Amino acid sequence: MYCIVLFHSLIQIASGVFGFGNASVFATGLLWLEQYFEITGLIGALVTIATSVGPNFTTLIIGQFIVDKPMSLMYLAVVIVVATMLIFAVMSIFAARAKRDLQRQREGEGSSTSQA
Numbered sequence: 001m002y003c004i005v006l007f008h009s010l011i012q013i014a015s016g017v018f019g020f021g022n023a024s025v026f027a028t029g030l031l032w033l034e035q036y037f038e039i040t041g042l043i044g045a046l047v048t049i050a051t052s053v054g055p056n057f058t059t060l061i062i063g064q065f066i067v068d069k070p071m072s073l074m075y076l077a078v079v080i081v082v083a084t085m086l087i088f089a090v091m092s093i094f095a096a097r098a099k100r101d102l103q104r105q106r107e108g109e110g111s112s113t114s115q116a
Contacts (some may be wrong), residue, residue, distance in 0.1 A: 033091075036098040037047055 030047065033039060058076060065072035 032095075036095045036102075 021032070030039065030044070033047075058080065062073055062076060
């Protein structure tokens with residue numbers, strides 16, 4: 001009985017630590033996105049909804065397959081890691097383009113004011 005109570009307490013502590021780590025990643029992601037794009041209320045809401053729905057979607061998928069195919073958890077974890085890396089790569093490309101366009105725009109403004 002003691003092991004079950006201890007295990008339950010450890011799960012609660014681990015969930016809290018995981019949530020604390022997730023919160024910092026979420027806030028950092030929004031700040032990083034804000035450097036390159038204007039974050040409106042709609043964009044903020046969409047990002048918040050997407051980050052809330054994602055974990056629920058994975059548990060729904062795992063729940064369908066975990067009993068018959070226990071390795072499905074590992075396969076889904078690999079898919080999530082690869083998808084996260086691809087999303088990060090695509091976001092980095094968009095951010096680099098936005099930064100380059102912003103620098104060109106600033107250079108264009110600087111040359112037009114110096115010519116006048």
